[in-house]
Amino acid sequence: MKFRRDRRILTFMSVGLGVILIGILILKFIQSIAIIGLIFISSGLVGLMVGLRIASKPIDHFMEDERSVRIKDKAGYHAYGIMISVAAIMMFLKILKLSPSLIPSDDFFDGVLVIWVIGLYAFLTLKWYYNKTGE
Amino acid sequence: MKELRAKYDLTQEELANKVGVRRETIVFLERGKYNPSLKLAYDVAKVLESKIEEVFIFED
Numbered sequence: 001m002k003f004r005r006d007r008r009i010l011t012f013m014s015v016g017l018g019v020i021l022i023g024i025l026i027l028k029f030i031q032s033i034a035i036i037g038l039i040f041i042s043s044g045l046v047g048l049m050v051g052l053r054i055a056s057k058p059i060d061h062f063m064e065d066e067r068s069v070r071i072k073d074k075a076g077y078h079a080y081g082i083m084i085s086v087a088a089i090m091m092f093l094k095i096l097k098l099s100p101s102l103i104p105s106d107d108f109f110d111g112v113l114v115i116w117v118i119g120l121y122a123f124l125t126l127k128w129y130y131n132k133t134g135e
Numbered sequence: 136m137k138e139l140r141a142k143y144d145l146t147q148e149e150l151a152n153k154v155g156v157r158r159e160t161i162v163f164l165e166r167g168k169y170n171p172s173l174k175l176a177y178d179v180a181k182v183l184e185s186k187i188e189e190v191f192i193f194e195d
Contacts, residue, residue, distance in 0.1 A: 058158070065156040066172050067163065131159075134168025 003055040013051045020044030071130045079123035086118050087111075136190050137165045139183040154178040 003009075023040030026033060054062065090111060140150055147165075151158045154175060163169035164179070171179070171191070180187045 060151070060157050061159075063157055065160055066175055067156065067160040067169055134163045134166065 001056055003052070004059065005055070006059075009051060009055045012054070013048060016044045016047030016051055018044075019047060068131075071127060074130055075123050075126035078126050079119050082122040083115050083119040087115050090114070136179070136183070139185055139190060140165075143183060145182075150179070150182060153182045 019040050021044075023037045023042075023044060026037030026040060030037070140147070145153075147158050147161045151161045155178070156175065160169065160175075164171060176187050176191055180190045183190055
């Protein structure tokens with residue numbers, strides 16, 4: 001696998017490494033905010049992985065063109081439909097008092113979190129699928 | 136489209152650069168798995184110095 005080594009990629013990777021380093025320093029020297037150190041380390045690792053993925057693709061791979069925009073529109077439209085359906089199902093389950101385990105608690109934000117995660121994964125999966133199948 | 140591209144000795148990458156799309160889009164166009172916009176069809180036909188109907192086949 002070939003990796004691009006242009007300035008943008010190197011800057012991005014350096015920032016990722018820097019964030020990890022800051023996280024390690026926080027963990028080592030400021031124990032009281034160790035959780036922030038862990039957040040820094042995990043964010044840096046995600047940044048590095050994203051950087052490697054971008055570096056492994058040709059420069060035009062992430063360019064927007066009419067096909068990529070059309071795929072994004074289509075995936076977004078269907079992900080929106082899925083989110084609305086999930087919200088409706090959750091609401092009906094709540095009203096009918098069925099399967100309360102599906103809804104973590106009465107807290108509004110728990111429900112929003114479930115819908116948000118489903119919407120995000122639906123969008124990413126559909127985008128990948130439409131890109132593979134040719135829209 | 137593939138034959139016309141070969142006639143002008145263009146790679147998919149070069150054609151993509153000329154019409155301002157990703158190489159992937161040209162791949163899907165050649166496989167018949169993507170319906171281009173009128174603008175893209177026009178741009179491709181122009182680069183290949185042909186008429187749109189010579190490059191693309193309309194299927195109902």
